[in-house]
Amino acid sequence: KEKIEITKEQQALMKIILDAYNRHQIPQDVAKKLLQDQYSAEENFLLLTEMATSQVQVLVEFTKNIPGFLSLDHEDQIALLKGSAVEAMFLRSAQVFSRKMPKGHTEVLEARIRKSGISEEFMTPMFNFYKSIGELHMVQEEQALLTAITILTPDRPHVKDQHAVERLQESMLDVLRKLCALQHPQEPQYFARLLGRLTELRTLNHYHTEMLTSWRMNDHKFTPLLCEIWDVQ
């Protein structure tokens, strides 16, 4: 049985990533709002654009704390942020959805989201993803590392120095692999299942523009930042 050892520098890296992840969370909790009241499609759409806009801002702050990220080519930094923002939003939403909640709250939350204005056809893939994330019962460190690994995906469009990104991602993957082995010793496949979620996350990427433009209302208004990040308007 090989001894899995997280090195001192890997512990330091994990602490930096976790602190950054916790520091850069959106203050206002959308789940609480959705549990309190039923909103119209227009109000829900506005809530989503507000959440997504602040999510991009916190994503930039989080990413700046990833060791080595600021040493990457500046245009590659932008390409990585642009390429991962939607996935980070769905990953964040999944983590919010799979949080431990009082009895019956998750069902209410799901019902509210189902009636928020999103077209029916996207519900299954979206909730399948949320539930598959929930089944993993990730600890905070795993959530933070998974978000960092998503951002450091080398094959995003327009990334020039993919090897430089690969090297950063690999050091995150190595820490996550060891953490999974230590946190889930009975589940040798856990790390592989975690990475499998990233593949499922990419499929949601394909749907997101249509999810937004088919929101059951007319005249979809986006913030300038979202027009940049989401291929809309």
Ligand SMILES: N#Cc1ccccc1NC(=O)[C@H](C1CCCCC1)n1c(-c2ccc(Cl)cc2)nc2cc(F)c(F)cc21
């Ligand atoms: N959470 C969260 C979150 C954090 C940062 C950025 C966006 C977020 N997501 C959101 O606010 C939306 C709300 C916005 C109002 C209308 C109902 C959905 N959301 C989404 C959802 C994101 C996108 C797209 Cl196209 C469809 C759905 N899946 C959610 C799951 C949850 F459990 C949850 F509470 C909220 C969730």
